[in-house]
Amino acid sequence: MASARLPTLAVFKFASCDGCQLSLLDCEEELLSIAQRLDIVNFPEASRRWEPGPYDIALVEGSITTIEDRQRISVVRKQSRVLVAIGACATAGGIQALRNSANVDAYARSVYPHPEYLSSLASSSPISAHVAVDYELHGCPIDKHQLLAVLLAFVEGRRPPIAQESVCMECKARGHSCVLVQGGEPCLGPITQAGCGALCPAYRRPCYGCFGVKEHARVEALMNHLQAHHGMGDDEVLRSLSTFNAGSELLIRIAERYRRPPPQDSEDS
Amino acid sequence: MYLWSTQQLQALIDLLRARDYDVIGPAVRDDSLHYERIDSLPVGWGDRQDAGHYQLRERADQSRFGYNLGAATWKQFLFPPRETLFRVRDGDFVNCREAPQKMAFLGVRPCELAAIALQDRVFTEDPVEPGYLARRKDLLLIAVNCSQAAPTCFCASTGDGPEVNAELPTDLVLTECEPADPYYLVEALTQRGQDLLEEVGGSQAPASARQTVDRLMDATREQLTRALDTEELPGLLLGALDHPHWDDLAQRCLACGNCTQVCPTCFCSTAEDHTDPITVEVRHNRRWDSCFTQGHSYLTGSVVHRSVRSRYRQWLTHKLASWVAQFGRSGCTGCGRCITWCPVAIDLTVETEALRAAP
Numbered sequence: 001m002a003s004a005r006l007p008t009l010a011v012f013k014f015a016s017c018d019g020c021q022l023s024l025l026d027c028e029e030e031l032l033s034i035a036q037r038l039d040i041v042n043f044p045e046a047s048r049r050w051e052p053g054p055y056d057i058a059l060v061e062g063s064i065t066t067i068e069d070r071q072r073i074s075v076v077r078k079q080s081r082v083l084v085a086i087g088a089c090a091t092a093g094g095i096q097a098l099r100n101s102a103n104v105d106a107y108a109r110s111v112y113p114h115p116e117y118l119s120s121l122a123s124s125s126p127i128s129a130h131v132a133v134d135y136e137l138h139g140c141p142i143d144k145h146q147l148l149a150v151l152l153a154f155v156e157g158r159r160p161p162i163a164q165e166s167v168c169m170e171c172k173a174r175g176h177s178c179v180l181v182q183g184g185e186p187c188l189g190p191i192t193q194a195g196c197g198a199l200c201p202a203y204r205r206p207c208y209g210c211f212g213v214k215e216h217a218r219v220e221a222l223m224n225h226l227q228a229h230h231g232m233g234d235d236e237v238l239r240s241l242s243t244f245n246a247g248s249e250l251l252i253r254i255a256e257r258y259r260r261p262p263p264q265d266s267e268d269s
Numbered sequence: 270m271y272l273w274s275t276q277q278l279q280a281l282i283d284l285l286r287a288r289d290y291d292v293i294g295p296a297v298r299d300d301s302l303h304y305e306r307i308d309s310l311p312v313g314w315g316d317r318q319d320a321g322h323y324q325l326r327e328r329a330d331q332s333r334f335g336y337n338l339g340a341a342t343w344k345q346f347l348f349p350p351r352e353t354l355f356r357v358r359d360g361d362f363v364n365c366r367e368a369p370q371k372m373a374f375l376g377v378r379p380c381e382l383a384a385i386a387l388q389d390r391v392f393t394e395d396p397v398e399p400g401y402l403a404r405r406k407d408l409l410l411i412a413v414n415c416s417q418a419a420p421t422c423f424c425a426s427t428g429d430g431p432e433v434n435a436e437l438p439t440d441l442v443l444t445e446c447e448p449a450d451p452y453y454l455v456e457a458l459t460q461r462g463q464d465l466l467e468e469v470g471g472s473q474a475p476a477s478a479r480q481t482v483d484r485l486m487d488a489t490r491e492q493l494t495r496a497l498d499t500e501e502l503p504g505l506l507l508g509a510l511d512h513p514h515w516d517d518l519a520q521r522c523l524a525c526g527n528c529t530q531v532c533p534t535c536f537c538s539t540a541e542d543h544t545d546p547i548t549v550e551v552r553h554n555r556r557w558d559s560c561f562t563q564g565h566s567y568l569t570g571s572v573v574h575r576s577v578r579s580r581y582r583q584w585l586t587h588k589l590a591s592w593v594a595q596f597g598r599s600g601c602t603g604c605g606r607c608i609t610w611c612p613v614a615i616d617l618t619v620e621t622e623a624l625r626a627a628p
Contacts, residue, residue, distance in 0.1 A: 071436065097525035153545040156551075161541040165526060165562040166611075172530035173350035173557055177301035178340060180612050182323040190525035191613045204299060215563045216577060218523040225521075225613040 002233035005119060007056035007155065010042035010102055012076050014062030014069050015124060017095055019141040020087035021045050021061050024152045026144055034148070037155045053079030058132075059147075063089040063096060063124040063247070070121070079129035084150055085127040088140040092212050093247020095140075097124040101255070107267050124247055134159060138193050140210040146195050163194045164215040167207050171198035179206050184228050184238060191217040197246040218256045270474040273453040277471045278333065281411075284468060290402075290409060291491045293346055294375035295336065295337050300325050304346075307375070310334075318605070319463040321614030333376030333446035334376060337419035340610050342533040343381055344388060345375055347404050349402035350557045354400075354540070359553040365552075366400055373409035380422075380602040382437045384533030389438075390596050391536045407520050409461065410439040416448070416485050421605030423495040423618055428604040431489040432482070441465065444482045454478050459462060495608075497618045498625065499599065502589035505625060510582065514623045519578035521613055526559035528607035529584065529617075534600045539564060585617060585624075 025046055027034065034040075041051035058080035059130050064070050078084055085091050093100065099107060100123040108115035127133050137146050146162065163169070167189035172179070178200050180187040183225035187206035189198070193214040200207050213219065219241070226232040241255040285292050286308065297314055302325060317324040318337060328335045355364040377385070391436040392401035415422075415431035424430030429566050432470075433442045439558040440462030444454040454474050529535040539558040544551050563581045564574035574580045592600035601617075603609040608616045 027546070033546045033549070063571075069541065148546050149543060152546060153542075156541065156544060161543070163562075164521070164564065165559070166443075168525040168527050168558060169530060169557070169562070172340065172527060175303060175341060175345065175350075177299040177610075178610060179321070181321055181610050182301055182325070182342075188610075189526070192524040216524050221521055221523055221613060225321075229614070 003173070006037065006039040008041045009038040009057050010051075010053070010090045011040075011042070011045070011058070011078070012042070012061070012072075013082075014060070014073065015065040016062030016087065018061070018108065018110060018262045020047060020058040020076045020090070020139075021059065022138075022140050023086075023147055024059070030148055034151055038151065044133065046214050056085065057082045057151070060085050060090050060127050061087055063126060064121070064130055065091045065096065065124045066120050072128060073130050082096075082154060083127075083131070083139060084135045086137045086142050088138065088167040088210060088212060089124075089242040090127045091136045091138055092245040093124040093126050095244050095246065097131045097247025100124060101252065101259075116183075116247075126247065133189070135162065137162065138195055138211040142196070143195050145197075158193060165194050165199050166214050167192045167194050167196065167201070167211065170194045170196075171201045174198055174202065174203045177204070179204060184230055186230060186232055186236070188222070188247045189241060191219050191222050208243060210244045213238065213248055213250055214264070217250060219250060220257075223254070223258075234260065270470045270478045271455045272317065272474040272478070273469065273471045274442075275331070275333070275453075276470050278453055281465065281469050282307070282309060282375065282466070284442040285409070288371075290371050290373040292373050292375055293332075293343075295339075295516065297325065297456075302336050302341070304343060304374075304526045309506065310375070315417075316419065316455075318336055318421045318609045319614075320421065320608050320616045321611055323609050328448070330448040331451055332445060333451060334413045334443075334445045335417065335418065335448055335453055337415070337422065338378065338381075338604055338609075339605060340530065340531050340606065342606070343377060344533055344536075346372060346374075347385070347401055347408070348388060348392065348398075348538075348567075351557050352400060353552045354555055355553050355555070358548070366403065367588075369400075369404045369480065370408045370470060372404065373411065373614045373619045375411045377410055377412045377439070378415055378604070379433045380424045380604040381437055382410065382433060383427075383429040384604070385410070385600040386437050386602065387596065387598070387602070388536060395466060409442065411441045412439045414442065414444045414486060415489050416445050416484065418494075419605065419609075420494050421525055422493055422522050422603065423497050423605060425490055425493050425495040425601035426499060426618075427599060427601055427603035431493070432486045444485060446481060446485065454482055454530040463470075495605065495616075496620050497601070497603065497621060499582045499589075502599070502621070503593045506586050506590040506621070509624050509628075510586070512624050513628050514626075515582050516576045516619070517623075518581050518615070518620055519576065521615055522577050522581045523613055524560075524577045525612060526561040526610060527610050528617075529559040529561060531606040532588075533606070534588075535559070543602060556559060560587070586618065589617075589621065591625050 150160040185206040188209035189207040192209045202230040240260045294307040315328040392398040457466045502544040537558045
């Protein structure tokens with residue numbers, strides 16, 4: 001048996017689809033190697049083992065949508081030396097943040113026979129809106145190689161290499177043909193954070209921004225160009241901004257400019 | 270000067286391959302022109318280019334060099350986008366620089382040859398980058414004069430084209446004539462090039478060959494519609510650091526870094542450590558960086574170039590002004606890639622002109 005105690009890893013889930021923590025399970029071969037360097041004490045998707053905190057590193061998936069979750073995340077934070085928010089839900093509120101600009105009560109009434117049993121916050125928010133976050137891994141889902149890089153950097157005591165630059169940087173380095181310049185497709189690569197390895201452009205598909213906005217993303221500048229030169233309408237712009245990272249403050253602010261005013265209530269008639 | 274048929278051009282490729290060269294040249298893939306390892310040249314391809322726009326097109330002739338430039342540059346082979354510099358295993362450093370495969374670049378344009386000469390200065394003068402030097406040492410260069418120009422080309426302004434500058438390091442220079450049924454005028458500029466020329470054979474070019482090349486080059490110069498006024502440019506740009514036009518640029522620039530990634534002379538890189546999860550071996554990797562990223566100017570806890578305005582200004586003033594003090598010439602060879610591949614069609618010739626105008 002190893003004499004030194006291994007650092008402990010715990011996985012926590014909030015409002016999410018489980019796809020990001022599944023990326024850890026997807027590591028398969030590498031997972032065994034990780035398990036020799038980290039003691040995976042809580043990972044309900046893989047094991048019934050559940051150890052109490054404190055933890056050396058916590059992977060937090062999902063967004064905060066209920067009062068209970070808001071309390072729970074502050075407990076997780078207190079118990080975790082390093083907290084890594086993983087995925088679009090944990091870093092930007094996820095697809096469920098679409099409700100942030102909608103009427104949630106109306107949704108609840110149309111979906112549930114007894115909406116009165118529901119109790120949720122007015123918005124779906126990222127982990128960083130509630131507690132301090134040490135690192136964020138973008139993506140829907142996250143990239144397994146980035147996850148491994150963060151865990152191994154943690155074990156070795158160095159800063160993880162998480163580039164905040166555009167997808168274009170990876171796309172050009174990999175020598176893909178540009179779907180925007182030569183295909184005229186509305187690719188979000190120039191405003192989206194790298195990390196996926198320019199996966200969609202590799203298959204001649206425009207990036208739809210599942211990795212969220214890059215640092216200093218010039219969303220409006222790109223949209224202005226796509227509208228003026230690639231015939232993109234307001235509805236299409238709005239749709240492209242309203243996906244997995246719809247809860248991003250930047251995207252919400254810009255999306256508002258393209259939203260059509262709701263039809264006027266005919267109170268006078 | 271020799272005269273080659275298309276068969277003799279193919280014989281050159283076959284000969285080099287038989288001598289264990291990786292022949293790197295143009296290849297059509299995913300509706301675009303790339304530089305890759307090839308065993309023959311694509312036939313009858315051209316392109317349509319403008320700011321923020323590129324389209325490959327089929328030509329009605331048999332031209333082998335009827336295209337202009339794609340997004341790819343030769344620098345990807347000499348200064349690869351990602352490279353492992355060393356590995357650490359069980360606390361020991363392991364050199365992972367292996368003897369590189371011999372390469373021959375086929376179809377290097379004049380502006381690209383100038384760019385290679387510039388990167389030679391960056392990487393092989395003090396300090397020497399051993400990986401670059403090892404790949405560059407045995408590199409065989411086969412250049413092609415440009416028999417046509419794209420609307421984004423402005424090599425005449427920088428003095429780098431459309432004809433190969435014979436002062437630059439190149440082994441052979443080809444000129445494609447009569448694209449409907451092409452033949453090639455071939456000139457050797459080194460002994461190595463001369464040996465290849467004689468081995469491939471062909472006939473002596475007619476006495477009028479020089480005039481033929483001159484005529485073609487004049488025709489290409491006529492096609493050059495873009496220009497960059499380089500008169501007093503370094504002083505002018507460095508004296509215009511507070512010009513309001515930088516703010517205008519910052520409204521449009523995405524800071525995505527595409528211009529720097531397609532630029533044949535940009536040489537910035539960053540390094541990262543990656544641990545192999547299974548072998549637990551650490552690789553110290555270098556990869557291309559860009560002055561448009563936040564990390565590029567991250568120093569002692571803060572970012573120097575915070576705004577897009579300051580990042581674009583850094584790029585343009587370095588490329589066209591401070592480069593002159595650093596390397597004795599501008600860092601731009603007029604290839605126009607930054608214009609074509611900018612997603613929002615920013616054109617450095619237009620922006621530079623605006624910066625010339627009084628605010």
